[in-house]
Amino acid sequence: MNQKGIIFDMDGTLIDSMPVWKNLGGNFLKNHGINPPDNLNEITTTMSFAESSRYFVNQFGLALTAAEVNAEINEMIRDSYGTHLPLKPFVKEVLDQYVRQGIKMSILTATDRSLVETAVKRLGILDYFEFILTSDMTGLSKSEPEIYFQAVETFGIPEKEIAIVEDSLYCIKAAKNTECYIVGVYDEFSKNDWEEIKRVSDRTINSFEELRK
Template sequence: MPVQAIVFDLDGVLIDSEPMWEEVRRAYVADRGGRWLPDTQERLMGMSTNEWADYLATDLIDGVTAEQVAYEVIDQMLQRYEEELPLLPGAEDAVRRMADYRPLGLASSSPRALIELVLGKLGVAGLFRATVSTEEVDRGKPEPDGYLAVAAQLGVSGGDCVAIEDSANGIRSAHAAGMTVIAIPRPAHPPAPDALALAAHVADGLDEVTPDLVAVIHN
């Protein structure tokens, strides 16, 4: 059956947000006398809001609640996005190109407020028929919950979708949901080789994401 929907990730695919997330959360931990561990950033990638806030409050900082961490960090991210949205090259064109081809969904580890702000500022909010934040499902990436929720909202199965991802946890999540995955690795945080091997195609950038490519890799 031909592909029925295209599902984008947000962070690392449409916006180069991971450096900003790392900067904000590192500073937050440091300002509260916490400790940033060598594997912290890798562990955080793909976590839902509840998961990363609990991790910071439990493992890295003393004397704060997960709810406080989530509220304060997300507020800082909203301010940063309002000042400057770190769009990746070809983001808007890719969304519009693929929306002309198939229905679009979005599965993101970002909280709902950030998803809506980014898609609004990008001017493409109306092109997505379904958007899911992993804070709205039981488990974040690498579990498939977010991608399965998007597919359900679109009225298709995971196997009918092509997902565009950048991180190891994101690739694993989409693949576990049965989706064909196009990986666009970010040089600063390259996916683990075993995760990258799950992708049907590894692209250098969003310009490669075209209907012709999707038709070739989805079977």
């Protein structure tokens, strides 16, 4: 890639964290004595934290505010981000490479900022990024193109000189509304969408090893 800036998704792209999320909503509902619907992941996968929290409150009649749901779910996975979730293979080597090349990097994620900072600090890569932008900070989910335009504007680099690196099809489709170069990353969690990801993206990689020089 010859871009001057790169906007990275975090979960499933930089960090191998998607298994933590797979049954999180269902486990949260079970903790409150509610049997989750079989298609819960399908319903919530494109939602931001705030949207999914409001969904749980409104759909299941929880005696909690959306903010309280949000906080409880964050606490369910905080230990994972703080102790053991790893970078995906070759991510550190590629980030080091981009730092040497003077490429500006940022993170755009639906995950709560406190969890993001906990993970990237532990993994020693916080200082690699110009900024971290989250759905909660913008009030936008990653299914909305506007969140990508906000990330581009924050960078202050022309769209055509920025790459966006994502693992989820719905995010890639939203990012395609920009003029950025879209890189689709394989993740087991979104393997069923891989053929469509390959069709929609400008480039796809099975591993960050393919970005090493």
